Amino acid sequence: MRRLAPYQSGLWLAEYGDIRCQLCRIYRSTLQSQLPQNHSSAIPPNNHSFFTNLRQHINNRFDSGLLCSHCHHSIIWLPKTFEVDIAAGTVLSIQAATYYDYPIRQAIRAFKHHEDMTKLPLLLHVLRQLPRPHGCHQDNSVIVAMPTTNQRLVKRGFDPVSILAAQLSKHWQIPLWYGVERIDNTVSQQGLTRAERLSNLNNAFVLTETPPVKRLLLFDDVATTGASLQALGRALYQPATNTASASSLPTNRYHLSAYALAHGSQYR
Known part of the structure; x- marks a missing residue:
């Protein structure tokens, strides 16, 4: 009995549909690759392909730290x-x-x-x-x-x-x-x-x-x-x-x- 499914929609919206910081709700969240202790998994951009750019955007959101840099660094x-x-x-x-x-x-x-x-x-x-x-x-x-x-x-x-x-x-x-x-x-x-x-x-x-x-x-x-x-x-x-x-x-x-x-x- 493990209720995981109801939370997937909220995580999806946070990952892909909301670019605001999940703590202050003001600034843009920061890519995980721009935060310490992590590595980016985003694919190289391709300006000539709409679908590649869309996939780049999705991967960037998946690689998001979900917090802005200020809020991230405010946490010890x-x-x-x-x-x-x-x-x-x-x-x-x-x-x-x-x-x-x-x-x-x-x-x-x-x-x-x-x-x-x-x-x-x-x-x-x-x-x-x-x-x-x-x-x-x-x-x-x-x-x-x-x-x-x-x-x-x-x-x-x-x-x-x-x-x-x-x-x-x-x-x-x-x-x-x-x-x-x-x-x-x-x-x-x-x-x-x-x-x-x-x-x-x-x-x-x-x-x-x-x-x-x-x-x-x-x-x-x-x-x-x-x-x-x-x-x-x-x-x-x-x-x-x-x-x-x-x-x-x-x-x-x-x-x-x-x-x-x-x-x-x-x-x-």
Whole structure:
């Protein structure tokens, strides 16, 4: 039950039909190739072909950063990773795009809690700032979206992390994998201390199938302390305790890394 289709029209309009900045709504958005950390995929122009020019325009919009240069640079991006322990002598590296501050905090909350589709283009812009993992491609890697519980899915009516992960999958050209489930007996992580978050997530995830590849890219929308990604990483790092089919595999078989839209706050 993953409601992705209703959001495609909004993303299409933001990509191809609206050249204004998705944050200030005043200035023209800037091509992704003109922003740091990204590369243009636009085709060379051909002034003698209407259809080639049209395709150039569409490709340019697809390569758009969706924000103007001023708004892009007003957001503090995070070039460095932070780490959490998942086993003795093993850490999980987590790369976030930015801090969980304005305007990203408000956009994420509106999208998650009020299904505000108008915030999705801004979040898509943030997704595009995450560096593509070196050496990862569709044949050797999968993206593992942070699972939600059935109870929360019924209450919310949609899965925002899966929607964002699907856009990241499209951007990186790396497939999604849904081989992990989240158990319903955990509560929301919001408002909990780090110790409470870790305790709340003990045995919160269970593998339903063996990962098809060795590189697993974990994804969540917000990594406040990294506790959720840490618990998910532990479940994937030790498959022998979760699935009978993986009982003969070494527990360090998989290469894990994690990504998130936002992390903590720069003011803490």
